[in-house]
Amino acid sequence: MIRYIIRRTLWIFLVLVIVTGLTFVIFYVLPVANPALLIAGRNPTPALVHQIEVNLGLNHPAWYQYLTYMKHLVLGDQYGWPGFGFSYTNLVSVKSQMYSRLSVTLSLTVGAAVLWLLMGIPIGIVSALRRRSWADRAGMLFALFGVSVPIFWLGLLMLYFFWFKLGIACSSGYAPIFNSPGNFGPYGLASWACHLAMPWAALAVGYAAFYARMVRGNLLETMNEDYIRTARAKGLPERRVVFKHGLRGALTPVVTMFGMDVAFLLGGAVITEVTFNLPGIGLLAYQGILNENLPIIQGTVLLAAFFIVFANLLVDIVYAYLDPRVRYT
Amino acid sequence: MPEPLLEIKNLKVHFPTDDGLVKAVDGVNLTLYPGQTLGVVGESGSGKSVTWLTVMGLVTKKEAIIEGEILFRGQDLLKLPVDELRNIRGSKMGMVFQDPMSSLHPFFKVGDQIVEAIRAHQRMSKREAMDLAIDMLRRVGIPRPEERARQYPHEFSGGMRQRAMIAMALVLNPDVLIADEPTTALDVTVQAQILDLIDRLEQEFNAAVVIITHDLGVVAEHADDILVMYAGKPVEFGERRDIYYGAHHPYTWGLLQSIARLDEAERERLRPIRGLPPSLIFVPPGCAFHPRCPYAFDRCSKESPELIPENGHHASACFLPLADKERIFKEEVLQRS
Ligand SMILES: Nc1ncnc2c1ncn2[C@@H]1O[C@H](COP(=O)(O)OP(=O)(O)OP(=O)(O)O)[C@@H](O)[C@H]1O
Ligand code: SF4
Ligand SMILES: [Mg+2]
Numbered sequence: 001m002i003r004y005i006i007r008r009t010l011w012i013f014l015v016l017v018i019v020t021g022l023t024f025v026i027f028y029v030l031p032v033a034n035p036a037l038l039i040a041g042r043n044p045t046p047a048l049v050h051q052i053e054v055n056l057g058l059n060h061p062a063w064y065q066y067l068t069y070m071k072h073l074v075l076g077d078q079y080g081w082p083g084f085g086f087s088y089t090n091l092v093s094v095k096s097q098m099y100s101r102l103s104v105t106l107s108l109t110v111g112a113a114v115l116w117l118l119m120g121i122p123i124g125i126v127s128a129l130r131r132r133s134w135a136d137r138a139g140m141l142f143a144l145f146g147v148s149v150p151i152f153w154l155g156l157l158m159l160y161f162f163w164f165k166l167g168i169a170c171s172s173g174y175a176p177i178f179n180s181p182g183n184f185g186p187y188g189l190a191s192w193a194c195h196l197a198m199p200w201a202a203l204a205v206g207y208a209a210f211y212a213r214m215v216r217g218n219l220l221e222t223m224n225e226d227y228i229r230t231a232r233a234k235g236l237p238e239r240r241v242v243f244k245h246g247l248r249g250a251l252t253p254v255v256t257m258f259g260m261d262v263a264f265l266l267g268g269a270v271i272t273e274v275t276f277n278l279p280g281i282g283l284l285a286y287q288g289i290l291n292e293n294l295p296i297i298q299g300t301v302l303l304a305a306f307f308i309v310f311a312n313l314l315v316d317i318v319y320a321y322l323d324p325r326v327r328y329t
Numbered sequence: 330m331p332e333p334l335l336e337i338k339n340l341k342v343h344f345p346t347d348d349g350l351v352k353a354v355d356g357v358n359l360t361l362y363p364g365q366t367l368g369v370v371g372e373s374g375s376g377k378s379v380t381w382l383t384v385m386g387l388v389t390k391k392e393a394i395i396e397g398e399i400l401f402r403g404q405d406l407l408k409l410p411v412d413e414l415r416n417i418r419g420s421k422m423g424m425v426f427q428d429p430m431s432s433l434h435p436f437f438k439v440g441d442q443i444v445e446a447i448r449a450h451q452r453m454s455k456r457e458a459m460d461l462a463i464d465m466l467r468r469v470g471i472p473r474p475e476e477r478a479r480q481y482p483h484e485f486s487g488g489m490r491q492r493a494m495i496a497m498a499l500v501l502n503p504d505v506l507i508a509d510e511p512t513t514a515l516d517v518t519v520q521a522q523i524l525d526l527i528d529r530l531e532q533e534f535n536a537a538v539v540i541i542t543h544d545l546g547v548v549a550e551h552a553d554d555i556l557v558m559y560a561g562k563p564v565e566f567g568e569r570r571d572i573y574y575g576a577h578h579p580y581t582w583g584l585l586q587s588i589a590r591l592d593e594a595e596r597e598r599l600r601p602i603r604g605l606p607p608s609l610i611f612v613p614p615g616c617a618f619h620p621r622c623p624y625a626f627d628r629c630s631k632e633s634p635e636l637i638p639e640n641g642h643h644a645s646a647c648f649l650p651l652a653d654k655e656r657i658f659k660e661e662v663l664q665r666s
Binding site (some may be wrong): 227230231236238240245248249254324325 | 412415423424426431432445483515
């Protein structure tokens with residue numbers, strides 16, 4: 001197991017190197033504006049532009065720039081370790097920007113994840129156990145709605161009704177729990193939750209729908225397994241048959257799915273963040289792309305890739321723990 | 330005659346499906362006594378499993394239309410509230426299934442699964458229950474049972490898993506053990522071991538045993554009585570020697586001949602009896618076996634034969650005169666097998 005984890009960790013590094021390389025290549029292949037022009041302001045003189053290019057290291061060939069980037073990443077730069085460089089638009093360290101925005105994305109993702117589990121799993125269970133009942137039909141209708149409705153559409157609709165029309169919701173944007181350093185009062189928490197309520201709901205609906213379907217399908221399949229018949233033949237109460245023997249089989253694959261979904265969103269819930277104007281990683285990446293701001297793109301892509309490969313490893317380890325048949329060597 | 334343990338009276342189990350009504354069990358009568366070993370034989374789809382799953386309460390009125398009576402020590406299981414039936418199941422009646430690979434939960438330790446079976450019926454600490462489970466694993470011939478109890482099913486071989494299943498079914502000393510094709514999924518050498526084990530445990534526990542199989546060879550040495558089923562109906566019932574040395578039903582003859590042929594090299598290609606088992610939705614009128622029966626005559630497609638005792642309680646559902654049955658058995662079946 002230890003050897004497996006070490007091998008997988010080495011793989012993670014390799015993947016991250018490839019991802020940074022690819023981002024670089026794409027950036028240099030596509031026609032983009034000269035970052036020096038962005039910084040130089042209006043009516044720059046060629047000399048100024050050249051000076052900025054030299055400062056940013058843009059006068060070097062692409063491979064040299066890539067190696068410099070990797071060197072900073074591994075050894076750190078003037079902002080410390082790991083060195084992500086600074087944004088071309090505001091000259092602020094990429095690391096500090098990502099760090100401050102991670103709390104927003106984390107708040108959004110964790111809240112939504114709790115919500116979709118609380119909705120998806122019970123709906124899936126009830127639908128499977130009461131197959132073809134009205135509850136099943138209602139649940140699956142919700143699931144159909146949930147998987148088909150786009151987040152931005154749902155988000156805008158919610159904003160329109162709850163905030164603009166009814167005025168019962170907090171506006172878009174983000175309110176940190178710690179309004180000012182050390183000030184953690186009920187107001188901070190309430191306002192934080194209030195501002196996130198709609199984003200949570202909008203983001204969770206699609207996942208809840210997907211999880212409801214998956215749990216239903218898995219549970220229906222599991223309840224047909226021979227070992228369920230054995231559990232009944234032992235004379236266990238039906239409750240125990242379903243919740244111990246059935247769910248254990250049905251929910252194990254869901255754990256894998258859940259880990260990957262959360263990791264994916266931690267890398268930036270772009271659509272939700274843009275719709276609700278939440279200053280998270282996703283919004284940062286979105287703006288970075290709009291501004292052709294390579295350091296920001298590079299940093300956010302790397303962060304997202306890290307979450308995904310790391311979650312992948314974590315999920316595999318957890319799975320081996322849940323399913324004794326799985327052993328890694 | 331001792332008190333019967335189990336009496337099944339005119340049991341019918343019909344499944345409504347999109348294609349029509351599947352008459353999986355269509356009028357089964359039988360009586361089981363303590364200590365008796367009953368072999369239930371028939372081709373795939375003849376309703377063997379469904380009959381006994383219904384007895385166990387594992388096929389319910391939720392999914393099927395069930396008629397008749399299943400009297401366990403005089404009490405009709407079909408009229409019992411769910412909870413009381415659940416109490417009998419697993420403690421008074423145990424069942425072992427065909428595929429030991431998939432019948433144990435892959436995520437729980439074998440010992441824990443047996444402990445769960447014990448504690449579903451008896452107030453007992455986990456420690457005591459585990460001791461009992463380990464003791465039971467030892468009695469079914471699993472070496473190093475303390476260690477094995479802590480392992481997961483995938484660490485067991487097929488034969489060992491089936492032993493564990495048997496341990497689980499017998500741990501509460503039930504009156505009836507139902508073994509549904511307990512050896513079909515196992516290697517030939519292991520098959521004999523498992524059947525011998527069931528035999529030995531039957532003596533030790535003084536339980537009635539029902540062995541379900543599609544192969545008359547399997548129960549040749551082990552059953553006291555044999556029930557042959559075809560298309561959801563019993564077609565012949567008798568003591569072991571009645572069946573092996575004087576079967577009365579053409580379908581049983583076919584089954585007997587297929588055992589002999591199993592010894593030949595070409596067993597893969599041979600179908601025991603020509604033709605296919607009938608659809609249970611459109612069961613042939615009259616004697617359900619008549620489209621495949623080499624001895625069928627006019628009456629067979631018009632009337633349906635009853636299971637009638639002819640010698641003592643040797644009974645068969647076939648219109649052929651007794652003399653013909655005896656003659657054909659001697660001249661054709663014995664010779665060829
Ligand atoms: N829940 C169900 N719904 C519909 N049909 C069913 C159901 N359970 C069993 N059947 C049908 O009932 C028939 C009898 O099945 P059964 O399992 O009793 O056969 P069997 O004699 O045990 O055969 P096998 O040797 O294949 O185990 C089969 O045709 C089967 O398809
Ligand atoms: S009743 Fe007729 S068809 Fe049926 S088994 Fe006897 S001879 Fe064959
Ligand atoms: Mg069967």
